[in-house]
Amino acid sequence: MKRILLSAFAAGFGTIAIAETAPSDVTFGDYGQVEMSVSGAAGDPAAGREIMANRGKGNCIACHQVTALEEFPFHGEVGPSLDGAGSRWEESDLRGIVTNAKMTFPESVMPAFYMVDGFIRPGNGYTGKAAEGPLDPILTAQEIEDVVAYLMTLQD
Amino acid sequence: MKKTLLSASAVCLAMAVPFGSVMADENADLIINGELEITVRAPAPAHMEGSGISEIMSGWVFRATETQAFEMDDFENPGMIFTEAAIDAWNTVEGEAGESCASCHGTPEDMAGVSAVYPRWNEGAGEVRTMTTQINDCRTEQMGAEAWDYDKNDMLNMQALLASVSRGMPVDVAIDGPAAETWEMGRELYYTRTGQLDLSCANCHEQNYGNLIRADHLSQGMINGFPTYRLNNARLNGVHSRFRGCVRDTRAETYSVGSPEFVALELYVASRGNGLSVEGPSVRN
Numbered sequence: 001m002k003r004i005l006l007s008a009f010a011a012g013f014g015t016i017a018i019a020e021t022a023p024s025d026v027t028f029g030d031y032g033q034v035e036m037s038v039s040g041a042a043g044d045p046a047a048g049r050e051i052m053a054n055r056g057k058g059n060c061i062a063c064h065q066v067t068a069l070e071e072f073p074f075h076g077e078v079g080p081s082l083d084g085a086g087s088r089w090e091e092s093d094l095r096g097i098v099t100n101a102k103m104t105f106p107e108s109v110m111p112a113f114y115m116v117d118g119f120i121r122p123g124n125g126y127t128g129k130a131a132e133g134p135l136d137p138i139l140t141a142q143e144i145e146d147v148v149a150y151l152m153t154l155q156d
Numbered sequence: 157m158k159k160t161l162l163s164a165s166a167v168c169l170a171m172a173v174p175f176g177s178v179m180a181d182e183n184a185d186l187i188i189n190g191e192l193e194i195t196v197r198a199p200a201p202a203h204m205e206g207s208g209i210s211e212i213m214s215g216w217v218f219r220a221t222e223t224q225a226f227e228m229d230d231f232e233n234p235g236m237i238f239t240e241a242a243i244d245a246w247n248t249v250e251g252e253a254g255e256s257c258a259s260c261h262g263t264p265e266d267m268a269g270v271s272a273v274y275p276r277w278n279e280g281a282g283e284v285r286t287m288t289t290q291i292n293d294c295r296t297e298q299m300g301a302e303a304w305d306y307d308k309n310d311m312l313n314m315q316a317l318l319a320s321v322s323r324g325m326p327v328d329v330a331i332d333g334p335a336a337e338t339w340e341m342g343r344e345l346y347y348t349r350t351g352q353l354d355l356s357c358a359n360c361h362e363q364n365y366g367n368l369i370r371a372d373h374l375s376q377g378m379i380n381g382f383p384t385y386r387l388n389n390a391r392l393n394g395v396h397s398r399f400r401g402c403v404r405d406t407r408a409e410t411y412s413v414g415s416p417e418f419v420a421l422e423l424y425v426a427s428r429g430n431g432l433s434v435e436g437p438s439v440r441n
Contacts (some may be wrong), residue, residue, distance in 0.1 A: 062369055063369060109360075120350045121350045121351060123351050123408045124409075126405065128400060135352060
């Protein structure tokens with residue numbers, strides 16, 4: 001029912017761009033899940049796949065093993081394997097974890113990929129110098145959605 | 157036949173993997189020049205109780221077999237070349253007082269054991285001194301010479317020389333008494349998550365040592381092998397510069413090389429290695 005309503009809504013207002021949610025305005029559920037797309041649009045799993053492996057973007061395989069990404073060398077062991085992640089989790093759970101994993105796992109070492117404040121000594125990228133002005137999130141809203149869409153393709 | 161083929165292909169695969177990746181022999185023992193035994197595994201010091209680490213390990217343990225081999229023979233260890241330049245500096249008179257290091261301290265070998273106990277509280281100065289600040293104090297106050305830059309060539313060469321004459325001796329850094337306050341500050345820094353990646357030293361080097369992070373094999377972050385010759389940049393590296401690189405990689409504003417924060421962190425991290433051998437100049441990737 002909810003889906004039908006949403007579809008009707010989208011159809012009715014199809015010409016109006018749906019605003020993305022700023023990092024500080026993301027609403028987390030009780031278990032750290034994020035229900036709504038943070039970009040307001042659907043994710044592109046093919047783009048998400050690239051972000052997963054790109055060292056300058058998500059670099060998810062720095063810490064996670066993903067069998068479907070074996071063409072990219074050197075998968076880390078710090079976090080759990082993401083094989084089957086799309087079967088184990090709801091999309092909203094994965095969105096919450098990628099946005100800020102500590103809302104789901106408070107002790108996690110995983111960085112928050114869509115967060116811009118609350119850090120100790122935030123830097124200006126990887127320069128070692130102090131940040132100048134407001135931070136950009138590590139991933140954009142659409143990149144978050146792309147990664148989530150890709151993770152949903154990782155089925156058992 | 158099938159087995160032979162499999163073995164052959166395994167060898168080929170192994171050789172395609174670059175330095176520092178997955179091939180560490182974590183059970184290897186380090187004996188330098190066939191005679192100098194280096195303690196690369198030891199029981200964790202008492203202050204690490206509750207850290208989850210019961211055995212402390214030198215970073216050498218986590219390196220690839222080829223990288224490990226560099227350190228097993230002084231003629232293969234590129235870091236040892238720099239100690240020769242430092243021997244010249246040791247014997248060179250510099251400054252208004254007309255003194256060299258040798259004037260007061262004799263031979264470099266007479267300094268055996270010094271590197272093992274630094275950083276160390278200096279009562280006269282009322283502060284914790286690193287080898288760097290102590291050497292520079294000698295240069296400016298005793299010799300009337302210019303201070304050397306922190307973590308730069310002259311200083312790292314001399315530290316490599318002084319570490320080399322202490323190799324095999326156990327790191328034994330004092331953390332109590334007047335050093336305790338600085339040590340506590342260092343401990344606090346070790347467990348503080350910084351930067352946009354929100355990572356502490358402990359996140360990687362206490363919780364995840366032994367795991368791969370991309371192609372890097374995470375060590376316990378021990379500093380008993382400093383100064384360290386890195387194959388990555390082909391030179392000696394100082395402790396604070398290494399700290400700086402790690403903190404930078406958390407997308408944080410780093411502390412400065414030589415800052416009170418890094419002096420405190422050096423004391424704390426050194427104390428986590430109490431019981432390992434002094435190993436500098438070590439070789440890492």
